[in-house]
Amino acid sequence: xxxxxxxxxxxWMRFYLFGKILVDILPDxxxxxxxxxxxxxxxxxxxxxxxxxxxxxxxLRIKNCGNLADISLEALPSLRVLKINTCGDGVLKSxxxxxxxxTELKITYISGLTDEVWRGVVxxxxxVEDVTIKYCNEIxxxxxxxxxxxxxxxxxxxxxxxxxxxxxxxxxKEEDDSFGSNLLSSLRMLEISFxxxxxxxxxxxxxxxxxxxxxxxxxxxxxxxxxxxxxxxLTSLAAN
Numbered sequence: 001x002x003x004x005x006x007x008x009x010x011x012w013m014r015f016y017l018f019g020k021i022l023v024d025i026l027p028d029x030x031x032x033x034x035x036x037x038x039x040x041x042x043x044x045x046x047x048x049x050x051x052x053x054x055x056x057x058x059x060l061r062i063k064n065c066g067n068l069a070d071i072s073l074e075a076l077p078s079l080r081v082l083k084i085n086t087c088g089d090g091v092l093k094s095x096x097x098x099x100x101x102x103t104e105l106k107i108t109y110i111s112g113l114t115d116e117v118w119r120g121v122v123x124x125x126x127x128v129e130d131v132t133i134k135y136c137n138e139i140x141x142x143x144x145x146x147x148x149x150x151x152x153x154x155x156x157x158x159x160x161x162x163x164x165x166x167x168x169x170x171x172x173k174e175e176d177d178s179f180g181s182n183l184l185s186s187l188r189m190l191e192i193s194f195x196x197x198x199x200x201x202x203x204x205x206x207x208x209x210x211x212x213x214x215x216x217x218x219x220x221x222x223x224x225x226x227x228x229x230x231x232x233x234l235t236s237l238a239a240n
Contacts, residue, residue: 030054036061054078060095062087066111073098085109089117096124103155106132114138115172122152129186132160139164140197141172150184160191167195 033056053073059081062068070090079099084092089112096102105128107113113136122143125131133139142161143149149171161167192198194213 031056033057034059034061036063037065038063039065059083060099061085062091062095065091070094071098075100077101080104082106087111089113093117093121096121100124100127102128104128104130106134107136108132108134110136112138115141118142119144122149125156126152127155128153129155130158131156132162133164134160134162135164137165140166140168142167142170143172145171145173146184153184154186156184156187158189159187161193161195162191163194165196167198169198 030053032054035054035057054076056078057076058078060076060079061083063083063085065087068091069088071094073094076095076099079102081104082095082099082102083106084095085108087110089110092107092110092113096105102125105125118139133142143153161170189209191210192212192214193210196214198214
């Protein structure tokens with residue numbers, strides 16, 4: 001594992017250190033398994049000149065890199081875990097495109113993450129099993145419809161959406177008779193917490209549902225629904 005956190009007051013020193021680390025040192029670490037980058041404030045684009053430089057990298061964490069607009073990597077063939085915190089949407093888009101084998105994605109405070117941008121990201125998540133989205137306040141819907149989501153999120157087992165204040169619903173297009181459908185058949189756990197704008201949502205087939213601190217209408221609907229509303233697979237329900 002390699003963790004890099006460099007903060008030097010002098011701008012030229014900061015630029016030199018970041019350039020040497022990202023361009024000269026990291027590409028030689030071909031056996032690296034885990035990489036954590038934090039507070040890279042100068043470099044706008046991290047490019048590795050269109051070659052596979054991390055063939056064994058399994059986990060990548062990037063945090064507080066607000067000036068990093070893009071990461072130009074040819075491929076991350078072994079990447080399984082991707083965690084991005086306080087970065088722009090360009091970093092997310094470039095990394096999911098490079099890492100086609102990601103099974104766990106956790107994103108927090110991603111600026112510019114609109115519905116359109118997210119749908120562009122989702123098409124690269126065909127094998128993802130675990131998704132957590134926190135404090136992403138520009139996104140309103142995770143997918144256009146559950147039919148469309150089931151075409152790409154074929155392996156999704158666990159979904160958490162936390163404190164996304166403008167999230168209205170999971171799906172933009174919902175039909176009453178779609179509640180409890182089996183389109184997202186792999187989903188086993190759904191957690192929605194403190195999404196204050198969410199008043200209703202389509203509920204696919206799952207085993208566990210947790211709704212906390214959301215719009216009262218949504219919680220009342222969940223608590224007040226009769227048994228035929230819930231999928232037969234549901235074994236755990238919490239709505240507070």
